[in-house]
Structure formats: structure tokens, C-alpha cells
Amino acid sequence: MLETILALLIIIGAFFTLVGSIGLYKLPDFYMRLHGPTKATTLGVGAILVASALYFSFKPGEISLHEILVTVFLFITAPVSAHLMAKAAIHIKLKQIERTKNTPYQADNNS
Amino acid sequence: MLDIALPIAFTLVSFALALSLLRLIIGPDLPDRILALDTLYINSIALLILLGLYLGSALYFEAALLIAVMGFVGTVALSKYLLRGDIME
Numbered sequence: 172m173l174e175t176i177l178a179l180l181i182i183i184g185a186f187f188t189l190v191g192s193i194g195l196y197k198l199p200d201f202y203m204r205l206h207g208p209t210k211a212t213t214l215g216v217g218a219i220l221v222a223s224a225l226y227f228s229f230k231p232g233e234i235s236l237h238e239i240l241v242t243v244f245l246f247i248t249a250p251v252s253a254h255l256m257a258k259a260a261i262h263i264k265l266k267q268i269e270r271t272k273n274t275p276y277q278a279d280n281n282s
Numbered sequence: 283m284l285d286i287a288l289p290i291a292f293t294l295v296s297f298a299l300a301l302s303l304l305r306l307i308i309g310p311d312l313p314d315r316i317l318a319l320d321t322l323y324i325n326s327i328a329l330l331i332l333l334g335l336y337l338g339s340a341l342y343f344e345a346a347l348l349i350a351v352m353g354f355v356g357t358v359a360l361s362k363y364l365l366r367g368d369i370m371e
Contacts (some may be wrong), residue, residue, distance in 0.1 A: 178287035181332070185291035185298075186326050192298035195305050195321050201313055204305075208321040211298070216328050219291075223331050227340055237343035241327070241350055248354040256357070259364035260313040276317060 173229055177222050182235060184218030191215060200268045212249045217242055258263050295332060299325045315359045323353030368371050 187210050194207020224238040302325055306318035327346045334342035362368075 174283045178283045181284075181287045181291045181335070184328065185294035185332075188325055189294045189298045191306075192301040192321060192325065195318065196301040201317070204314065204317060208324065211321060211328075212324050216324055216331075219328050219331050223335055223343075226335055228289075231317065237340070237347070238331070241331075241343065241347050244347070244350050244354075245323065245324070245327075248350070252354060252357040255316070255361035255365070256313055256316055256320070259316070259361045260311075262365050263312070265311055265313060 173205035173225070177226055179195045180225070184215050184220075184222065186215075187211060187218065188215035199263050200271055202257070202267055202271050205257060205260075209253065212245055216245060218237065284335075288332065291332055292329075292336075295325060295329050312364060313361075316357060316364075319360075320353065320357050323349055323356075354368065 189209045191211025194210070195204055198204045198207055220242045221240040224236070227238075228234050298320065302318050302321040304328055306315055306322065309315045327349055330342050330346045330349070334340065334346075
């Protein structure tokens with residue numbers, strides 16, 4: 172029973188990690204690419220870490236809480252780094268394709 | 283069950299690493315490369331945790347935590363460099 176849940180969580184996590192990287196590789200412009208790896212950070216690594224926490228917690232005599240630390244750290248830092256990268260891309264006026272709407276640096280130029 | 287799931291997961295995460303590496307190589311501009319490095323360290327965290335599960339050893343979380351901290355600092359430093367032209371002002 173536990174092993175089935177663990178296998179399911181691991182497969183889900185690895186699948187979403189792959190989906191995030193496929194998004195990073197295939198999407199046409201930076202502002203779209205920024206949104207692919209967020210799936211890898213939250214769902215992918217999150218599911219794998221939950222599986223690892225479960226696996227090491229059901230060993231006799233120990234409860235494993237390191238994984239929670241990594242999960243919390245990733246969940247805190249992922250929005251910050253995504254925000255900074257988007258800000259840097261806007262700052263150097265990165266080109267975008269036609270379909271990406273809402274050009275921020277034509278409206279205001281003071282960043 | 284787990285000995286079937288783990289090799290599949292290793293394969294999927296390795297493909298993810300290869301795709302991020304391709305984006306790191308071809309990525310046309312600097313923010314693309316920063317984003318590819320960010321994805322690369324997150325995928326390597328997943329790979330390390332999977333290796334810890336495979337070997338049944340809890341030693342690998344410290345390495346994963348270190349990679350998470352250092353990768354975040356690296357991403358912030360590179361983005362700050364693009365934003366300001368300098369890391370420390």
C-alpha cells in the first residue's frame with residue numbers, strides 16, 4: 172500500500188519535472204518560457220520530496236523532516252527568483268513574439 | 283513496485299536535465315540562460331532526492347539543501363547583475 176503511494180508520487184513528480192523542462196525547451200519566447208519550470212519547482216520536486224519524506228518516515232524509529240525544509244525553501248524562493256528574472260528581462264528590453272500581450276516597458280520606462 | 287518506478291523516474295528526470303542543458307546552450311539571450319540554469323539546479327535536486335531514495339540513505343538531503351540555497355543565490359546574483367550592471371552596490 173505504502174509502496175504503491177510512493178511509486179505514484181515519484182512518477183507524478185518525475186513527470187511534472189519533465190513537463191517543466193519540455194515547456195522550457197519548446198515555448199517560443201522568454202516570458203512564456205518563464206512559466207514552464209514553475210511546474211517543475213512546485214509539483215515536480217514537491218511530489219518527489221513528499222515521497223522521500225514518507226519513505227524515510229516509515230522506517231522504524233525515525234521521523235524524517237529534512238525534506239520539509241527543502242520544500243519550504245523552494246516554495247519561498249521560486250517566486251522571488253522568477254520575479255527577479257522577469258524584471259531583468261524587462262529591464263534589458265527582451266524581444267517578445269507577436270502573441271505575447273501587455274508590453275510593460277512601452278507603458279512606463281522608469282525601472 | 284518501487285524498483286520499477288525509480289528507474290522510470292530517473293529516466294524522466296534525466297531527459298528533463300538534457301532539455302534544460304539544450305536550452306542553456308541554444309538560449310538566445312542572457313535571461314534564457316539564467317532561467318535554464320535555474321531549472322537545471324531544480325532538476326538536479328530532484329535527481330539527488332531520487333538517488334537518496336534508490337540507495338536508501340538519508341545523506342543526500344544536505345547536498346540537496348545546499349544546492350537549493352546556492353542555486354537561489356546564483357540566480358539572484360545573475361539577475362541583479364543584469365538589472366544593475368553590478369552585483370554589490
